[in-house]
Amino acid sequence: MDHATASSFLGISGVVWFWALTVVGVGGVVFSLSRRFSLLRMGRAEDRFDRFGERFKHVLVYAFGQKKMFDDPFAGLYHLLIFYGFLVVSIRTVTMVFEGLFAGLELPLLDTGIGHAYLFSKDIFEALVLLGLVFAVWRRGVQRKGRVIQSSGAWIVIGLIAILMLTDLASEGARIAAGAIDGNYLPVSALFASLLAGFSGDVLQAVYSWTWWIHLFTLYVFANELPYSKHFHVYTSIFNVFFAKLDAPGKLPSMDLENVDENTRFGISTITDFTWKQMLDMYTCTECGRCREFCPTTLTDKPLQPVLFLKSVRNQLYKEQQELISSPGDGAPGSQHELVPVVVDPEVIWACTTCRWCERACPLDISYVDKIVEMRQNLVLEKAEFPEEAQPAFRGYEVNGNPWQLPAEERGKWAEGLDIPLASEAGGDFEYLFFVGSPGSYDDHGKKVSRALAKILKAAGVKFAILGPEEASTGDAARRLGNEYLFQTLAMQNVEVMNGYGVKKIVTNCPHAFNTLAHEYPDFNGNYEVVHGTQLVADLVRQGRIELTQAVDLDLAFHDPCYLGRTNGEYDAPRFLLNTIPGLKVREAELSRDRSMCCGAGGGRMWLEEDLGRRINQLRFDQLRATGTQEVAVACPYCFSMLSDAQREGGLEDAQTVDVIELVARALEA
Ligand code: SF4
Ligand code: SF4
Incomplete structure (x- = not known):
């Protein structure tokens, strides 16, 4: 032989x-x-x-x-x-x-x-x-x-x-x-x-x-x-990774609302509304379950477990295979079977916080958030089927440009008496536009943080201005709740105002606004250099333009906001600031940085009830508390709201949740 x-x-x-x-x-x-x-x-x-x-x-x-x-x-x-x-x-x-x-x-x-x-x-x-x-x-x-x-x-x-x-x-x-x-x-x-x-x-x-x-x-x-099992990835995985989304992870695709006619399909309703790449994702999933390991909805017993969601739509795709590919040639009608509620429970679609843990974890670059948001778009824009609590938020955006439903003219009230110029008065004489966002304009704690950031910028001699009543919400939550019309209306309105003032650089303290302004507004001709408040302030400290001299006697755990950390890769700026403040002790939760767990507010969940399973904010607070402290530092107004609620719900009235920017302002005080 x-x-x-x-x-x-x-x-x-x-x-x-x-x-x-x-x-x-x-x-x-x-x-x-x-x-x-x-x-x-x-x-x-x-x-x-x-x-x-x-x-x-x-x-x-x-x-x-x-x-x-x-x-x-x-x-x-x-x-x-x-x-x-x-x-x-x-x-x-x-x-x-x-x-x-x-x-x-x-x-x-x-x-x-x-x-x-x-x-x-x-x-x-x-x-x-x-x-x-x-x-x-x-x-x-x-x-x-x-x-x-x-x-x-x-x-x-x-x-x-x-x-x-x-x-x-x-x-x-x-x-x-x-x-x-x-x-x-x-x-x-x-x-x-x-x-x-x-x-x-x-x-x-x-x-x-x-x-x-x-x-x-x-x-x-x-x-x-292989083609009939979860091991199909042996054939497809390299292609799936090759065709992965290379845009910023937090950027959602923009729907073309300019060319709408009676045949336009909004979002995903049937299996053939998924793109070919989204179908390739389905082929490629190996059911390893990494995506559900720290998914907040999975950990709190909600119906959404990412891998099971993907499996259910994949099964439907395979079930319809024969019918679909035997449809006649060009112009084949595609699937006629609605996915919601038969294949996918609406609770699955509305549970997602868009925290992107699943996408961070998936070794095969399978995406989830785009699919889920596009399914929400169909429910909202075609069927008007969405949780009733979303309605007041949508109305608030429509009427007042903010989901708090507070008057647009009160947007700049937090700045009264602080001698902060409006862009309309500054005559272009500012380096940064401070995009305050809705929580920073209307929420009591948010207003405190806005004042703190303004104080820091002034101390460092940064020339900045705000839009005041001319600012509207970025529309982040409206978009993630599936209301693309509302989002695009707000985006175009803001872009028109900002471009009118020649805005080049933006600082914002809200990671959701940061993500949307930086990655989603370019689709609407809004091209700016956008930084989060902690990034700009960390630079000011490094440049020696401000000094943090006053001790802040606190022992706290830092919670990474999903939209600053996992979505935009910024983990160090807030930690640098916390570690620079004299007297402050900072603890790291076991789930932190890119493995951090969501507070439960993202994806528009801030405006929805959470009736099923355990509350996500309470689980997250327990994880932070396991570090040995009850005090929490955040860098996002929504995280503040969720985690301070969790402290209160847990009977810890005296425990504090504080924003990093507030702490920096305290350390500045002489
Ligand atoms: S984005 Fe977050 S909440 Fe949504 S499925 Fe993924 S891990 Fe779960
Ligand atoms: S991590 Fe990726 S491959 Fe693994 S089960 Fe989730 S989607 Fe499938």
């Missing part, structure tokens, strides 16, 4: 059988993939064919580098072993297929130094894959990590991969034992050979031919099973 040894046992009839097996095996895969591809083409258009260089880099880091997998080092390790092992072994598998198809075909490369080096590494990788499978069995069967969705399919795939590895090692072992090949460059197969030592040539030939056939038969079974 040698490397092209298939010819020595297949014979003519064996080759014919192998051709038949290959035609069925490969044909089945092509058939399944072509149907899945046709289905994908039923999705809405979405341009993900830009920025190729960035996309290749993204694939290198997240697909081949497996960057996010190592958030869970144990799972990351065994997945890495299986992933790379599979890549290396697949080269040998392809050569085996060619041996079978063209019996007698010599593969001289395998008998060269390069071939031996490859076979050596292939042998080692096969052992590593088996080791990875042992870890996977332990993780699924013994450790049973709660986030993972248990399924029989996972066990089948583990079994199939094990068969693939073991049969290849056994077939090589038989050849070594028969003296047909040298075992020096196949160290693991040589171990199998030692088990076969002493058997006759006929037995070794039989072992070789049986393991060869089982290996290739298993390969075709495996390849055909």
